Amino acid sequence: MGAISRGSDALPAVEPFSAEPQPHMGGAIEGKPLGFGSAGYVVLSYALAARVLRDSRFRNAALDLMEQFGITAGPVHEFRARSVLMAEGPQHMRLRAPLARFMGPNTVETIRDVLRDILGDIMHGMSGQVPFHTAVADPIPARIYCHLAGAPTSDAPKVASLSARTLSLLSRDRSLAPMILAAYDELFDYLRNLFARKKADGLGSDMLSFLIKEQEAGKLSPEELLNEATAMLEASSVNTSHQIGLTVWALLRNRDIWSRIRNDASLIPAAVVEATRLFPRPGIVSRIATESIDLDGTVIPQGTDVHVAIWSANRDPERFERPGEFDLHRERNQPLTFSTGAHGCLGQSLARVEMEEVVRYLATHYPNSVVVDDATEVAQVGGRWLVKSLAVDLRK
Structure with missing residues (x-):
């Protein structure tokens, strides 16, 4: 990494979306918490990352990313422009409130029994290399979505596919634009049909019924109802499934950690947090400066892209002692994997519970399982950790 001059400042050169593994492990580079590359500014340190993510003057870049794919008008563009991701201030809180109320701690905790049943169903009879x-x-997050949304379990493969195809935006591969547009059109049709079935059969206690009741009470417009449900579905599966895979991969490869978890299940929540710190699926969170902003002596011009490198912040030695080590007893372990501030991930508690129950199921039913290295490929691509393949030898 060389240095790129930006006015009077010399910032380290960082390419956050490079297809190559990141040579920098984490934190500031030569004391600089901010880097610069072809995509814009890159936030490297934990402290500066948390500051940017909590600063409302940096808006979400999701709409701009969509426009870079050539999606500049039409229903898909309108959905993103009006979505909770793009809203700020009172409008953001109004749109976020229904999902936040439904996804409270009680709802999340009651999901544990559902998860155990789902895992028992999926893994029944499994053995050997899988x-x-x-x-x-x-399948797990898609099955959980169907439970929460009151959709048939048979819809889970469609849900997983729609989540994966719509969020292909994050790959930044513009050739995928036609596929992404088609996926959103399919998603909109799926939800409209699901709404109609629910209204015909009678609303229940599920999340979509809750949102429909909010709309019928005048708290959401019909367009906002569809947008809320769309945001819920697109985020439901693909990132969580990769984070589950990354967590299992990380824990099974560390035999000392795995042995301790097998002997003490109370360590599972800490193990999940530590695995998500070291191997965060959302490696980059992108923002855009809405005005000129001074970040530690560097003025970020209005309209400039700022990319928060979660993978770097999570391994910042100024925030985490021995950041590359897996520590089950790490104090103040609050990685930025699920972001922070007003736009922190609404589903983060649910995602953690899903990972915890997968780990618990393996430790209980397949305690001697191991990763099959020659059939597994895990990589960091474009800043994101992802599972290309994960083979596990399930051993009781």
């Missing part, structure tokens, strides 16, 4: 990512990690 493609864990596709056979286990992929």
Whole structure:
């Protein structure tokens, strides 16, 4: 990494979306918490990352990313422009409130029993080498979505596919634009049909019924109802399935950690947090400066892209002692994997519970399982950690 001059400042050169593994492990580079590359500014340190993510003057870049794919008008563009991701201030709180109320601690905790049943169903009779990512990690979040949304379990494969195809935006591969547009059109049709079935059959206690009741009470417009439900579905599966796979991969490869978890299940929540710190699926969170902003002596011009490198912040030695080590007793372990501030991930508690129950199920039913290295490929691509394949030898 060389240095790129930006006015009077010399910032380290960082390419956050490089297809190559990141040579920098984490934190500031030569004392600089901010870098610069072809995509814009890159936030490297934990402290500066948390500051940017909590600063409302940096808005979400999701709409701009969509426009870079050539999606500049039409229903998909309108959905993103009006979504909770793009809203700020009172409007953001109004749109976020229904999902936040439904996804409270009580709802999340009651999901544990549902998860155990789902895991028992998915993994019943499994033994020996299995493609864990596709056979286990992929179906779980989609099945949970169907439970929460009051959709048939048979819809889970469609839900997983829609989540994966719509969020292909994050790959930044513009050739995928036609596929992404088609996926959103399919998603909109799916939800409209699901709404109609729910209204015809009678609303229940599920999340979509809750949102429909909010709309009928005048708290959401019909367009906002569809947007809320769309945001819920697109975020429901693909990132969580990869984070489940990454967590299982990290824990099974560290035999000392795995042995301690097998002997003491109370360590599982800490193990999940530490795994998500070291191997965060959302490696980059992108923002845009809405005005000129001074970040530690560097003035970020209005309209400039600022990319928060979660993978770097999570391994910042100024925030985490021995950041590359897996520590089950790490104090103040609050990684930025699920972001922070007003736009922190609404589903983060649910995602953690999903990971915890997968780990608990393995430790209980397949305590001697191991990763099959020659059939597994885990990589950091474009800043994101992802599971290309994960084979696990399930051993009781």
